[in-house]
Amino acid sequence: MSNLALIATLLLIMALAYHLGLTRSRAVAAEHDVRMHSRPGYYGALVALWCGLPALTLFLLWSFLAPQLIDMLVTQQLPIDLVAGMSDRELATFLRRVTALANERSVSGGGTPEELAAAAHMARLQTFENLSLVALMAVCAVTGLVFARRNISPQWRARNQVERVITIALAASSAVAIFTTVGIVLSMLGEALKFFSFISPAEFFLGTTWNPRFSTSGTDAQGEFGLLPLLWGTMMVSAIALLIAIPVGLMTAIYMAEYAPSWLRNVAKPIIEILAGIPTIVYGFFALIVIGPFLSSVGDLVGINIRTTSALTAGLVMGIMIIPFVSSLSDDIITQVPKSLRDGALGLGATKSETIRQVVLPAALPGIVGAFLLAASRAIGETMIVVLAAGNNPVLHANPFEAISTITVTIVNQLTGDMDFASPQSLVAFALGLTLFVITLGLNVIALVIVRKYRQQYE
Amino acid sequence: MNTSAKTNMPSSMVSVGGGESRTSKATNNVKMRAKDVKVFYGDTQAINGIDIDIYENEVLAFIGPSGCGKSTFLRCLNRMNDTIDICRVEGEITLDQKDIYAPDRDVVLLRAQVGIVFQKPNPFPKSIYENIAYGPRLHGLAKRKAELDDIVESSLRRAGLWEEVKDRLDQPGTGLSGGQQQRLCIARTIAVSPDIILMDEPCSALDPIATGKVEQLIDELSESYTIVMVTHNMQQAARVADRTAFFHMGDLIEVDSTDTIFTNPQNQRTHDYITGRYG
Numbered sequence: 001m002s003n004l005a006l007i008a009t010l011l012l013i014m015a016l017a018y019h020l021g022l023t024r025s026r027a028v029a030a031e032h033d034v035r036m037h038s039r040p041g042y043y044g045a046l047v048a049l050w051c052g053l054p055a056l057t058l059f060l061l062w063s064f065l066a067p068q069l070i071d072m073l074v075t076q077q078l079p080i081d082l083v084a085g086m087s088d089r090e091l092a093t094f095l096r097r098v099t100a101l102a103n104e105r106s107v108s109g110g111g112t113p114e115e116l117a118a119a120a121h122m123a124r125l126q127t128f129e130n131l132s133l134v135a136l137m138a139v140c141a142v143t144g145l146v147f148a149r150r151n152i153s154p155q156w157r158a159r160n161q162v163e164r165v166i167t168i169a170l171a172a173s174s175a176v177a178i179f180t181t182v183g184i185v186l187s188m189l190g191e192a193l194k195f196f197s198f199i200s201p202a203e204f205f206l207g208t209t210w211n212p213r214f215s216t217s218g219t220d221a222q223g224e225f226g227l228l229p230l231l232w233g234t235m236m237v238s239a240i241a242l243l244i245a246i247p248v249g250l251m252t253a254i255y256m257a258e259y260a261p262s263w264l265r266n267v268a269k270p271i272i273e274i275l276a277g278i279p280t281i282v283y284g285f286f287a288l289i290v291i292g293p294f295l296s297s298v299g300d301l302v303g304i305n306i307r308t309t310s311a312l313t314a315g316l317v318m319g320i321m322i323i324p325f326v327s328s329l330s331d332d333i334i335t336q337v338p339k340s341l342r343d344g345a346l347g348l349g350a351t352k353s354e355t356i357r358q359v360v361l362p363a364a365l366p367g368i369v370g371a372f373l374l375a376a377s378r379a380i381g382e383t384m385i386v387v388l389a390a391g392n393n394p395v396l397h398a399n400p401f402e403a404i405s406t407i408t409v410t411i412v413n414q415l416t417g418d419m420d421f422a423s424p425q426s427l428v429a430f431a432l433g434l435t436l437f438v439i440t441l442g443l444n445v446i447a448l449v450i451v452r453k454y455r456q457q458y459e
Numbered sequence: 460m461n462t463s464a465k466t467n468m469p470s471s472m473v474s475v476g477g478g479e480s481r482t483s484k485a486t487n488n489v490k491m492r493a494k495d496v497k498v499f500y501g502d503t504q505a506i507n508g509i510d511i512d513i514y515e516n517e518v519l520a521f522i523g524p525s526g527c528g529k530s531t532f533l534r535c536l537n538r539m540n541d542t543i544d545i546c547r548v549e550g551e552i553t554l555d556q557k558d559i560y561a562p563d564r565d566v567v568l569l570r571a572q573v574g575i576v577f578q579k580p581n582p583f584p585k586s587i588y589e590n591i592a593y594g595p596r597l598h599g600l601a602k603r604k605a606e607l608d609d610i611v612e613s614s615l616r617r618a619g620l621w622e623e624v625k626d627r628l629d630q631p632g633t634g635l636s637g638g639q640q641q642r643l644c645i646a647r648t649i650a651v652s653p654d655i656i657l658m659d660e661p662c663s664a665l666d667p668i669a670t671g672k673v674e675q676l677i678d679e680l681s682e683s684y685t686i687v688m689v690t691h692n693m694q695q696a697a698r699v700a701d702r703t704a705f706f707h708m709g710d711l712i713e714v715d716s717t718d719t720i721f722t723n724p725q726n727q728r729t730h731d732y733i734t735g736r737y738g
Contacts, residue, residue: 341581
């Protein structure tokens with residue numbers, strides 16, 4: 001029985017269990033002529049849960065453990081000299097091929113006699129495993145159903161128990177996101193530590209040269225992994241982007257929140273927010289094809305040598321990209337400043353722009369700073385625009401008209417093409433990723449703290 | 460309710476609010492005059508044509524049930540309704556015989572002359588000192604720091620707040636108690652030396668003790684300012700106002716000396732309201 005069919009059947013049985021619980025609770029109520037603690041639907045739901053949850057838990061545990069058990073049994077069955085002649089890695093490959101054969105998928109080379117014999121053994125084991133799973137789940141489901149149905153009585157607090165299950169289910173869903181985050185961080189940390197066994201942290205964080213050579217040139221030629229040129233490039237592009245996005249975004253927000261007539265706001269706000277929905281790769285080739293050549297020709301006019309792909313090109317386009325972040329976050333925050341403060345200033349004879357500059361903006365400042373920091377972390381993590389438009393030139397220099405490279409671009413470079421995850425050339429990506437993560441996390445935390453503090457002020 | 464209003468009335472009030480005599484004496488002292496003022500919110504008419512004179516140095520109270528238009532009318536007097544997009548004002552309001560809605564009228568100067576204190580204390584998120592100094596700075600009232608310091612001190616003194624805050628002028632105004640915040644807002648209004656102070660239910664967010672202090676302050680301020688206040692609390696009107704105007708459903712039903720309004724109203728609706736039959 002395939003797993004999909006198994007789950008479908010279980011759901012059907014649960015539906016049946018719901019119905020049985022529902023009718024049973026009505027019958028009990030009628031029989032004893034009393035008011036049940038909960039409404040019939042809750043008894044139905046509880047019986048369904050008793051029927052489904054244990055069986056489902058069993059299924060999950062089984063799917064996780066059974067393949068490992070089978071692998072172990074198959075390995076034990078293999079000729080001793082065959083196993084002794086294999087490294088762990090070879091054994092894993094061998095088992096993978098056997099599993100494929102047992103599930104009637106073809107493998108390259110068609111399989112050796114030993115593999116075919118093991119596959120036949122594995123297929124037998126799998127059939128047995130599958131049948132016993134079906135049987136056990138059936139027992140579980142029916143036991144749960146019967147037990148819960150017999151338990152139905154006017155005193156049984158079905159509603160409270162269902163509510164508890166719902167709470168647990170909701171908490172489990174939130175846990176998924178949290179555990180994923182923790183898992184990603186831990187795996188990055190693990191790989192980064194491996195990298196630091198090749199290159200010392202001091203060399204990585206303080207090195208001023210980025211020249212990681214190719215892993216094929218041998219372990220002796222490890223190259224230099226200095227973070228600073230990349231960090232500098234990231235900071236330069238982000239700074240240019242923020243120089244564009246902060247003034248434009250903030251002024252947009254002020255206009256939208258304070259001056260624009262409502263019809264204009266209704267039309268313009270969604271259009272501005274669409275800017276945030278354009279894929280960054282599109283911004284990237286827009287930068288490469290339109291902005292780069294344009295800046296370059298402007299540079300020619302005024303006598304500055306501006307490269308087509310440069311920190312300026314990437315920063316400018318990235319700035320345009322994050323305008324909507326700044327403007328729509330600041331807009332929300334400016335709108336939240338209570339009208340009474342505006343009235344207070346206007347009532348003293350302040351003009352509209354005086355009110356905004358001297359009362360509204362200072363009151364909204366913490367929140368606006370939070371918006372800036374969120375925009376900054378967005379800029380630092382941005383990848384595609386810089387990949388296409390920054391020129392990929394990891395050299396430490398201060399000229400925004402020259403090509404640069406950033407942390408994100410370098411991660412892309414190190415992880416595309418042939419990879420060997422045992423070499424520092426690939427592993428460095430994790431150290432870079434971790435650095436990036438720590439920077440943006442720090443900015444986000446500061447931003448959230450500031451925004452929250454501000455919210456409390458007026459709620 | 461009527462009885463309590465009368466017993467709460469200070470005896471001085473009765474002599475000041477000598478109804479007829481004051482009205483006839485003050486004709487050449489009309490500070491503000493409203494003629495057939497109508498206010499619309501979009502298509503809804505909130506005020507149906509109000510005529511009223513406001514005399515120099517009087518305390519005039521607007522009373523009436525919720526939604527009767529008293530706050531709306533008050534906010535017409537320094538054009539605070541301009542900040543509401545859909546609000547439209549018709550008719551004529553003059554201040555010292557000059558139309559305040561005239562096209563060439565500078566609303567900024569008008570509001571410096573006709574200050575307003577709101578229902579909920581709304582100190583700026585700045586220091587106490589900066590809260591007071593804000594208005595004088597806007598209008599360039601002080602040339603030197605010392606002058607500004609003087610204005611801040613005298614405004615706080617007149618608002619009866621100086622002794623409480625003189626040692627912490629650099630602390631945020633939002634950290635004061637509700638009653639102190641409201642007196643700070645009054646001090647802030649006084650600091651730009653207006654002729655008229657509008658008060659929109661200035662005590663409705665305050666506890667009885669803070670209310671008492673603000674009422675006492677209004678009494679003191681009436682010596683040098685014209686005060687127009689909206690209140691929900693009829694005893695308050697009886698305690699502090701020289702004259703009281705009763706609003707109902709966007710109409711000005713009756714305006715007379717506070718004494719007359721509370722003891723011998725001419726209109727049946729006024730009578731019903733102050734005796735607590737509705738509202």
